[in-house]
Amino acid sequence: xxxxxxDPPSRTELLLSVRRxxxxxxxxAFIPLLFTASPAAAESADINYVALGDSYSxxxxxxxxxxxxxxxxxPSAFPELWAASHAPGSFDFVACAGATTTDVLNDQVSALTPxxxxxxxxxxxxxxxxxxxxxTCRTGSDAACDERGEEAENDVRDVLPALLxxxxxxxxxxxxxxxxxxxxxxxxxxLGPCGVGSIGExxxxxxxxxxxxxxxxxxxxxxxxxxxxxxxxxxxEGNRVCADEPWINGTAVPLNExxxxxKAGHSEGxxxxxxxxxx
Numbered sequence: 001x002x003x004x005x006x007d008p009p010s011r012t013e014l015l016l017s018v019r020r021x022x023x024x025x026x027x028x029a030f031i032p033l034l035f036t037a038s039p040a041a042a043e044s045a046d047i048n049y050v051a052l053g054d055s056y057s058x059x060x061x062x063x064x065x066x067x068x069x070x071x072x073x074x075p076s077a078f079p080e081l082w083a084a085s086h087a088p089g090s091f092d093f094v095a096c097a098g099a100t101t102t103d104v105l106n107d108q109v110s111a112l113t114p115x116x117x118x119x120x121x122x123x124x125x126x127x128x129x130x131x132x133x134x135x136t137c138r139t140g141s142d143a144a145c146d147e148r149g150e151e152a153e154n155d156v157r158d159v160l161p162a163l164l165x166x167x168x169x170x171x172x173x174x175x176x177x178x179x180x181x182x183x184x185x186x187x188x189x190x191l192g193p194c195g196v197g198s199i200g201e202x203x204x205x206x207x208x209x210x211x212x213x214x215x216x217x218x219x220x221x222x223x224x225x226x227x228x229x230x231x232x233x234x235x236x237e238g239n240r241v242c243a244d245e246p247w248i249n250g251t252a253v254p255l256n257e258x259x260x261x262x263k264a265g266h267s268e269g270x271x272x273x274x275x276x277x278x279x
Contacts, residue, residue: 054126060256060260062074101123116175127160164217168222189208247265
């Protein structure tokens with residue numbers, strides 16, 4: 001007998017077939033997305049981050065602080081910004097305005113554990129009296145600025161290395177598995193016109209030279225310790241004090257806000273520097 005062809009599928013059956021095909025394709029497409037997204041999430045969840053250091057880490061200058069009192073920690077500081085964007089498994093923020101290497105050793109290293117695997121720090125400026133250098137240059141003569149700067153540079157050469165070696169050694173002993181990222185300090189000033197009442201250009205040149213000496217001294221000891229150094233000076237060029245859009249405060253009220261990175265300095269200067277070193 002003659003075999004008749006099957007009846008053509010109904011419209012409903014056609015729609016069901018299309019939906020099944022789309023579901024199969026969508027499911028296959030979704031599988032690699034799961035595998036590409038999961039490692040990144042897992043990587044962040046595995047990070048135990050501790051932020052150490054002085055005012056350049058704590059956020060003094062941003063005018064946005066939590067209940068940390070004189071430490072001036074706040075949500076606009078670069079460690080907080082990095083933690084907010086990466087969601088690490090743990091985050092401990094103990095940087096404090098005014099901290100010296102002694103303060104890090106006495107009050108901050110205790111936040112580290114063998115599980116800590118990421119540490120950031122800015123330290124050394126207060127050990128060589130850089131705030132006093134700026135005050136002297138702001139209020140004194142060119143000669144007084146140069147003399148005080150020379151004293152600070154001598155301390156960078158003769159005193160600071162041993163202090164940094166001790167500090168970096170304590171950090172690596174307390175957190176032996178950690179990537180330790182040491183961020184430097186920016187030079188503070190743009191040259192050229194800077195408005196009435198600003199620090200004169202001769203002093204600005206001298207202060208930038210001192211900042212360069214400090215950066216070089218820190219970088220040398222970081223290299224000796226086998227840690228990661230991040231030079232932020234290039235990132236701040238064009239946006240220092242006297243720029244049209246400065247990322248560093250000039251003379252400010254209250255005075256302790258002066259010559260520290262503002263919110264933009266943390267989000268546009270320091271945060272990309274840390275992210276570039278860590279991811």
